[in-house]
Amino acid sequence: MVNGPVVHGMDRTLGSRQLAALLSAVPHPDGRPGYRALAEGVRRLLLDGRIALHVRLPAERELASALTVSRATVTAAYDLLREDGFARSRRGAGTWTELPDGHRPANVASFSAEDGVIDLAIAAPGAPEAELAAAFAEAGVLLAQRASTPGFHPYGIPELRAAVAERFTRRGLPTLPDQILITNGAQQALSLTLGLLGRPGDRILVENPLYPNALDAMRRVGLRTAPVPVTAEGWDPELIDSALRQAAPRLAYLIPDFHNPTGHLMPPEQRLSVLESARATGTWLVIDETMTDLALDVPGAPPFASLAPRGMGEQVVTVGSLSKTHWGGLRLGWVRAGSRLITELATARVPADKSGSVLDQLVGLGLLARTDEVLRERLPRLRAQRDALADSLARHLPDWRWQLPPGGLTLWIDLGRPIASSLARAALAQGLRIEGGARFGADPGTHEHRLRFPYTLPSEVLEEAVLRLTTALDSGLNAAGAEASRPQWVV
Structure with missing residues (x-):
């Protein structure tokens, strides 16, 4: 792990000692010439989001001194970076990071009802049919009992607030119903929280990569992101501590449970370090727990806030939902926070959205009561689909690399070269909608060598998706993407 802050777009110049420290943590294959190893290290740091696009690199003489190599080695490395499109230079302005032509980030996820299109921009499972039908039947009876009431519940119906509170308590975080706000999905929960706690211009610490809809919510509020990397090894608490102390962000947004998109699970000792x-x-x-129940190979973690030191509990806000574990079609989420903050959030909600659907909340109440049954069927199926996808990729695309995540819904694939956006466009021409890693970058241009591949569809569909990707690679990467006028998002 590398100590020191991550270099992002607001830090326009990268110091020689800082780059040398970052490069020391990047392994290089044995036997490669020094200048090639140096160029490869810079390229990987750029693609992994540890240094940002359009950051000025150190002067050749300074970097040579910091690395204890000859200036000729650095000059040759910079020449190679420019030749491959990962750097540009201008007389008097120095050398700065860049991406090769044709590898610009592109969002290709868009709604379509076209037959035969496999949509992997959505990483969410379908509904558990038997449990959903039973929950709807119960909700019908309960709804009839409420027909004479106005039906407005800005905080959520009392029964569902109590059920969510009891769920937190059962997991090790004692919670009262008045510490729960029911929302229309986790996205609304996050947007309300960011809008209440943040002001335009405030900094927010975020993971890189991160869930793009969360990043969009931050931009709408006018928050400035301070990214820290989530790498193949997961989080670096020292980097988080350094970023918190140096950037002094008002908020931090983290997905510690089966992080989207990498699937990492933050260890308890790292959680304690972040809290301190x-x-x-x-x-x-602001802790996102939408994935917390999707533990495939390891036990689920207790709530992040349950580890908070005495007196700090109200400084941790938790958002969650039923979308990833049960069904996104209900649009049910929640915020868990101090009761005063919950009141403020409900007050902020009313002008735009007076109340959620009573019917959906009653159905959600029935589904929550059946969580054990839902997960008993769902987790083994997701595990089998994950393993089938990994097997298919190993057979058809053996040069790609990934770590098998212990939970969550996606593989975070290293393509080995920055072709993700072009590949996504080419795949769309083959009837496959999938998101390149740049869509998940907190800094523009990062993760262009990555692809997020959900395993939420049946194994035979995942096999077909891999075959379509193979065809897209074989047919070239210049196919036109989705029309710019169509709505674009990722779930």
Whole structure:
């Protein structure tokens, strides 16, 4: 792991010692010439989001001194980076990071009802049919009993608030119903929280890569992101601590449970470290638990807030939903926070959205009561689909690399070269909608060598998706993408 802050777009110049420290953590294959190893290290740091696009690299003489190599080695490395399109230079302005032509980030996810299109921009399972039908039947009876009431519940119906509170309590975080706000999905929960706690211009610490809809919500509020990397090894608490102390963000947004898109699970000791750092800086922690029940190979973790030191509990805000574990079609989520903050969130919600659907909340109440049954069927199926996808990729695309995640819904694939956006466009021409890694970058241009591949569809469909990707690679990467006028998103 590398100590020190991550270099992002607001830091326009990268110091020689800082780059040398970052490069020391990048392994290089044995036997490669020094200048090639140096160029490869910079390229990987750029694609992994540890250094940003359009950041000025150190002067050749300074970097040579920091690395204890000859200036000729650095000059040759910079020449190679420029030749491959990962750097540009201008006389008097120096050398700065860039991406090769034709590898610009592109969002290709768009709604379509076209037959035969496999949509992997959506990483969410379908509904558990038997449990959903039973929950609807129960909800019908309960709804009839409420027909004489106005039906407005800005905080959520009392029964569902109590059920969500009891769920937190059962997992190790004692919670009262008045600490719960029911929302229309986790996205609304996050948007309300960011809008209440953040102000335009405030900094927010975020993971890189991160869930793009969360990034969009931050932009709408006018927050400035301070990214820290989530790498193949997961999080680096020292980097998080450094970023918190140096950037002094008002908020931090983290997905510690089967992180979207990497699938990593943050260890308990790292959670404690993050909590201590946030307490020292007074930073609000917004914890996204939408994936927490999707533990495939390891036990599920207790709530992040349950580890908070005494007196810090109200500094941690938790958002969750039924979308990833049960069904996104209900649009049911929640915020768990101090009761005063819940009141403020409900007050902020009313002008735009007075109340959620009573019917959906009653159905959600029935589904929550059947969570054990839902997961008993769902987790083994997801595990089998994950393993089938990994097997298919190993057979058809053996040069690609990934780590098998212990939970969550997606593989985070290293393509080995920055072709993700072009590949996504080419795949769309083959009837496959999938998201390149740049869509998940907190810094523009990062993760262009990555692809997020959900395993939420049946194994035979995943096999067909891999075959279509193979065809897209074989047919070239210049196919036109989706029309720019169509709505674009990723789930």
